[in-house]
Amino acid sequence: MLDLKNITAGYERGRPVVREVSLAVAPGEAVGLLGPSGCGKSTLARVAALLHRPDNGTVTLDGALVTEWRHRAPRAQRTTVGVVFQSPRLAADPRLRLREIVAEPLRATGRQIEVRERVDELADLVGLGGDLLNRRPHEVSDGQLQRACLARALVLRPRLLVCDEMTAMLDASTTAALVAAVERYRRETTASLLAVGHDRTLLERWCDRAAEWTELSG
Amino acid sequence: MTKAAATKAAATTVLSVRGLSVRFRMRGGRHIAAVTDVSFDLAAGECLALVGESGCGKSVLASALLGLLPGNAQTAGSAVLHGGGDPVDLLAADERTLARTVRGRRIGLVPQSPAAHLTPVRTVRAQLAETLRELTGTPRRELRAATEAAAERAAFPLGHLDRYPHELSGGLAQRAATALALVGDAPLLLADEPTTGLDRDLVDRTADELRRTADDGRALLMITHDLAAAERIADRVAVMYAGRVVELADATSYFGGSGPRHPYAQGLLEALPERAFTPVPGMPPELGDLPDGCAFAPRCERATGQCGTRPPFDGRVACHHLEEPGRA
Numbered sequence: 001m002l003d004l005k006n007i008t009a010g011y012e013r014g015r016p017v018v019r020e021v022s023l024a025v026a027p028g029e030a031v032g033l034l035g036p037s038g039c040g041k042s043t044l045a046r047v048a049a050l051l052h053r054p055d056n057g058t059v060t061l062d063g064a065l066v067t068e069w070r071h072r073a074p075r076a077q078r079t080t081v082g083v084v085f086q087s088p089r090l091a092a093d094p095r096l097r098l099r100e101i102v103a104e105p106l107r108a109t110g111r112q113i114e115v116r117e118r119v120d121e122l123a124d125l126v127g128l129g130g131d132l133l134n135r136r137p138h139e140v141s142d143g144q145l146q147r148a149c150l151a152r153a154l155v156l157r158p159r160l161l162v163c164d165e166m167t168a169m170l171d172a173s174t175t176a177a178l179v180a181a182v183e184r185y186r187r188e189t190t191a192s193l194l195a196v197g198h199d200r201t202l203l204e205r206w207c208d209r210a211a212e213w214t215e216l217s218g
Numbered sequence: 219m220t221k222a223a224a225t226k227a228a229a230t231t232v233l234s235v236r237g238l239s240v241r242f243r244m245r246g247g248r249h250i251a252a253v254t255d256v257s258f259d260l261a262a263g264e265c266l267a268l269v270g271e272s273g274c275g276k277s278v279l280a281s282a283l284l285g286l287l288p289g290n291a292q293t294a295g296s297a298v299l300h301g302g303g304d305p306v307d308l309l310a311a312d313e314r315t316l317a318r319t320v321r322g323r324r325i326g327l328v329p330q331s332p333a334a335h336l337t338p339v340r341t342v343r344a345q346l347a348e349t350l351r352e353l354t355g356t357p358r359r360e361l362r363a364a365t366e367a368a369a370e371r372a373a374f375p376l377g378h379l380d381r382y383p384h385e386l387s388g389g390l391a392q393r394a395a396t397a398l399a400l401v402g403d404a405p406l407l408l409a410d411e412p413t414t415g416l417d418r419d420l421v422d423r424t425a426d427e428l429r430r431t432a433d434d435g436r437a438l439l440m441i442t443h444d445l446a447a448a449e450r451i452a453d454r455v456a457v458m459y460a461g462r463v464v465e466l467a468d469a470t471s472y473f474g475g476s477g478p479r480h481p482y483a484q485g486l487l488e489a490l491p492e493r494a495f496t497p498v499p500g501m502p503p504e505l506g507d508l509p510d511g512c513a514f515a516p517r518c519e520r521a522t523g524q525c526g527t528r529p530p531f532d533g534r535v536a537c538h539h540l541e542e543p544g545r546a
């Protein structure tokens with residue numbers, strides 16, 4: 001599903017934070033990527049989510065070589081991957097209602113009634129009940145906002161979900177609830193998962209296998 | 219401190235909270251009951267962990283103790299600080315008293331995000347020295363030695379004292395913030411989510427360092443959603459739900475032994491990936507729209523008609539249908 005080969009990436013020339021890292025995720029597989037903070041694993045997650053162009057190496061997504069990143073990536077490829085980050089506050093537009101945040105990726109689709117149905121479906125999946133969808137980010141908790149960000153990541157039915165420290169700021173119950181929502185989605189769609197984090201107990205429990213950052217460099 | 223002195227200190231109440239409530243007045247005459255009728259004592263040398271989901275009121279409780287509530291807050295009850303001087307009710311004291319004699323001097327704050335708490339344009343040495351001058355009046359010629367002693371108390375490496383906050387790792391930034399919190403030698407330390415976002419071994423180290431400050435005779439109130447950190451260092455655990463303490467237990471019986479007794483406290487613990495990894499169903503209620511009876515009833519398997527009236531808190535737990543310890 002996802003094949004990262006010899007990826008080198010960074011933000012300043014000559015100072016890569018990811019060096020020659022390889023990692024593969026099979027169709028339907030859930031892979032955890034374990035490493036301390038600041039090790040570069042989030043950068044690799046951004047490469048996998050087509051948000052950051054690597055300096056070197058190849059990314060193959062669903063059998064096709066990735067040649068463009070961010071908004072330049074072809075739509076079909078972009079919609080293959082959904083991504084959730086650590087901080088929902090940074091990832092959600094504070095002016096929008098949760099319903100609009102979840103529906104953001106559907107903007108191109110247009111058909112209002114379909115958008116509504118899809119958003120309701122996902123709200124149900126992630127457990128956003130009551131009038132929560134009509135609120136803005138400052139009116140909900142971090143956990144509730146992260147539920148909305150997960151729903152947004154799933155709204156286009158991605159075949160691969162990338163979760164970068166999705167639950168690092170959340171309490172145990174919200175963590176378990178979000179993981180359960182991801183797993184329900186994966187059962188229904190056989191989508192793959194790349195979960196990046198530093199919590200060994202969590203990733204080993206959640207994923208089929210957990211890869212160590214230090215062992216990935218070739 | 220000698221053993222005898224430590225034993226004596228352990229019997230000394232540093233903070234006594236009685237019937238503490240905080241309500242926020244909102245637009246349209248609505249009210250949010252963020253904290254309701256919370257009571258506990260905290261002794262020197264003791265660590266109490268206040269745990270619960272985000273939005274359960276634990277951070278508001280911390281703000282109330284520091285006198286940092288926003289203008290639309292109304293408080294009731296009392297929170298008397300005994301340590302470090304004449305008793306003072308933190309809820310009744312004026313801002314001048316709190317700023318001059320309480321914050322930093324009688325209550326040290328270990329902040330949630332040390333990076334945001336440290337001044338970005340000044341070195342750790344400069345910030346420690348300034349805080350020392352301000353809080354302890356250390357004369358200039360002794361400042362260098364005192365600064366280094368303050369750094370060492372929080373295991374902050376002296377070789378890094380001349381660095382700026384952005385040049386520090388998360389762990390060292392946390393230690394710098396802890397060193398600052400310890401400068402005033404406050405008898406009460408308040409740690410607000412001190413381990414959020416840290417790697418597990420950093421969580422352990424930070425928690426251990428906090429524990430050491432308690433072992434030195436301070437009272438430590440740790441507000442956290444990190445049950446592993448609480449398990450590591452707490453003597454007692456207070457579980458908050460919808461603004462109330464629903465269980466107050468010894469850490470050993472809570473995490474091991476007979477386990478929690480309140481259904482919510484049990485659910486929170488069972489949500490851990492090393493346990494059942496199942497969430498408590500549903501979500502916490504809105505603090506502006508709490509039911510009359512037990513606030514946990516909509517999520518509780520054991521709820522009955524009786525739960526329509528609020529279960530009283532007997533000093534340990536608030537629930538109508540307790541299972542026998544050990545059976546859960």
Ligand code: SF4
Binds near residue numbers: 481
């Ligand atoms: S009082 Fe009733 S609803 Fe509340 S926790 Fe106990 S059993 Fe559950």
